[in-house]
Amino acid sequence: MSSTQDENKKAIATKRGKLPSKWIVWLGKFVWTNLWHMMMSKLAPRDRSGAYIRPNSEFRNFVSLAQGSSYPPAIGRYQLYVGMSCPWAHRTLVVRALKGLEDAISVSTVSPSPLEGGWILDKEENGCRTLAQVYQLAQPGYAGRSTVPVLWDKNTKTIVNNESSEIIAMLNSQFNQFAKHPTRDLYPEQLREKIDWWNEKIYHAVNNGVYRCGFAQTQEAYEQACNELFATLNEIDTALDSNRYLCGESVSLADVRLFTTLFRFDVVYHGLFKCNRRRIQDYPNLGPYLRDLYQLPGVAETCDIEAVKQDYYGNLFPLNPGGIIPCGPEVSLLEPHSRKKVGHTKMIGNW
């Protein structure tokens, strides 16, 4: 290198060194914050205070035993579309397993597409490659979000329902003639009030609560969600002191709905969504309760923690722009839970 070239390089380097770094930082922050808000509003609609609002599910028909139903229960007629990372879709797989409906209801898996956004079918079906195309097939011109789970009717090629809480209620009660465990009732008449009470509380503060923490766009909205989340986890932990499951000695829909959030908690919500006051494994009852549910026959097979980590950390770009997937934490759900001896007589909640 000639000495003039050398001097030029030095001059450029000195000039760069002299650039006021506070302006670079300011510019970087300005551009990134604006971009971040823009991306977050696409990812997660919010209200004026910056709090996340979950959009409503739009397909709300029912598979029903009732006379004249457009969707009568039948073996092989209905299919679930699920993404293994999704807690809402996971609920449907757990109920399908607990009821023993594997032969009656088929499952099609979808995976997130980092480039296109949205879900891609792992196996093309009905000429559809993406879940958005499945929604279009069901309702041409559909303009809402294409979410999992989907309960699909193969006969009429339409979506019966895309709301997990309703799909699990149908799987519990309408398919008993095809179920391996028809008498296992996850929503028994005498416990309905209790189950509904827990569901209401847990949906807001925990199931959707973790998203309200992770998708909050202001400090206030985050803190409010975080406080509600941990207050409710404390309340559940206390209730589990004297009850093996939320509503007593048998598993109910309330436990299933809580389980799929707890399963993801220490691995993704604690870090990525900043739900980090405490880990589930550090609670005296919630940790063993999570292991108890995980160890119920058929449940572990519905769980894929690697898919969960890959999807949350890999695809929620505004929350993790570097795309780095953490190595840990190591959570062993196969360790003994010692919950069998927990009593179940004390009343919980306000009834």
Ligand SMILES: N[C@@H](CCC(=O)N[C@@H](CS)C(=O)NCC(=O)O)C(=O)O
């Ligand atoms: N209310 C729905 C929520 C389902 C949901 O939000 N699923 C997410 C995955 S965890 C999804 O598919 N999101 C895709 C999108 O919003 O475009 C339910 O409970 O079934």
